[in-house]
Amino acid sequence: MPKPRRVAVTGVGLITVFGHDKDRVLDALLKGENGIRPITRFDVSAFDVKFGGEIAGFDPEPWVGRREA
Numbered sequence: 001m002p003k004p005r006r007v008a009v010t011g012v013g014l015i016t017v018f019g020h021d022k023d024r025v026l027d028a029l030l031k032g033e034n035g036i037r038p039i040t041r042f043d044v045s046a047f048d049v050k051f052g053g054e055i056a057g058f059d060p061e062p063w064v065g066r067r068e069a
Contacts, residue, residue, distance in 0.1 A: 017053040 014020055017035025018028035028035070035053050044050040060069040 015055055015058055017055060020058060 014022060014025050016025050018025045018033065036051055037054065039050055039052050039054060041054055
């Protein structure tokens with residue numbers, strides 16, 4: 001039986017509620033900022049929870065297909 005291959009993904013970068021670069025994310029973490037905010041990207045009226053960690057200003061389509069995004 002062949003041994004399973006292992007894969008390591010590195011250098012993907014940061015996609016966070018604080019931003020998309022290490023300096024901004026580190027600054028937010030050191031300041032103790034909270035990235036949880038009211039959800040604005042869809043209607044939350046049918047849900048009990050109306051806040052979350054939305055990712056703003058990021059377009060995933062260059063990396064994954066529109067359907068996956």
